[in-house]
Structure formats: C-alpha cells, structure tokens
Amino acid sequence: RGLSPAELQSGQPIGAPGVRAALRLLEAVAGSALARQVEIQSVDVSSPQVLHVTTRPGAAITFGLDNPVQAVRRWYLVRAEGQRLGREVMSLDLSLSNNCPVLWLEARTPPLLDVKPVKPSPDPNKNV
Numbered sequence: 001r002g003l004s005p006a007e008l009q010s011g012q013p014i015g016a017p018g019v020r021a022a023l024r025l026l027e028a029v030a031g032s033a034l035a036r037q038v039e040i041q042s043v044d045v046s047s048p049q050v051l052h053v054t055t056r057p058g059a060a061i062t063f064g065l066d067n068p069v070q071a072v073r074r075w076y077l078v079r080a081e082g083q084r085l086g087r088e089v090m091s092l093d094l095s096l097s098n099n100c101p102v103l104w105l106e107a108r109t110p111p112l113l114d115v116k117p118v119k120p121s122p123d124p125n126k127n128v
Contacts, residue, residue, distance in 0.1 A: 002046025018045030021065040025051060028068040034076050050095045059088070064095040078102055 007016060014020070022043045029035055038059075044052040051063040063071050071094045078100060082089055087104040094100050 001042050001044040016045060017065055018048065018051060021045075021063075021068065022051055025053070025063055025068040025071070028072040032072050032076060034072060034079070037079065058090075060091045061089070062093045062095045064097075074100060083107070 003014075003016065003019065007014060022045050025043070026040065029038070029040065039056040041054045041056050041058075044054075046052075049065065051065065053061040053063060055061065061075060074094055075092065078092055079089060082102075082104060085104075086107045088107050089102060090105045091103040092100060093102075
C-alpha cells in the first residue's frame, strides 16, 4: 500500500526506499520463526520514515526502514513475552531503537464449558 500507479512501471526498478525496505522486511520475516506464527496482511509504504504492517487478526506493527532482521528479532521477543503473559500484541512500534511501545490484548481463551453442579451423595452413616 502507499504507491501511486505512476511509481509502478513495468520492467523498471522501483526507487522508493520504503518499497525496498518492505521487501527486505518480508524476506526477514520469511526467514524467521515468525513466519509460522504470523500472517502479514499489508505493508504500507506511504510514510517516508517507517513501514506500517498489519497482520491477521489485525495487529499494527511499525518498522523503521533500517535493519529489518533486528526488527523482526525484536518483534519475535515481544511476541514471545506476550504469549508468556497470556496477551497478544495489538500495536507495536519497532521504529524506535531504544524503546518499543506496545499495546496488549488479552489472549483469546476457549469458551468455558457449562458444567452442571454435582449433587452431594447421601450420608452413608445416616440411619434411615
């Protein structure tokens, strides 16, 4: 997302740095453990400094244009910590080098089964 049709010329390389960064990011994800854990729905290259990635089921991850392998590694670590805490990433900003603000969602839990109460057994010591 974020490219105008004029920027897409058949047979011509795309000069937009965001597009090259997006391709490097997709390659880094494909070569990581995240490839089996997340599905990237879209990559928006309209911002000149960052990439906005949306995953299924709707997490929003922001990446800088540099060092996609390190950013994917950081994403994996944040995601692993979320799983340990029983949470899923809703929003994560990996464009910052010393920080990564994250918003969490509670992880989905399976619905509880409707359990019927157990009747107490009659007292075997009681004489009738």
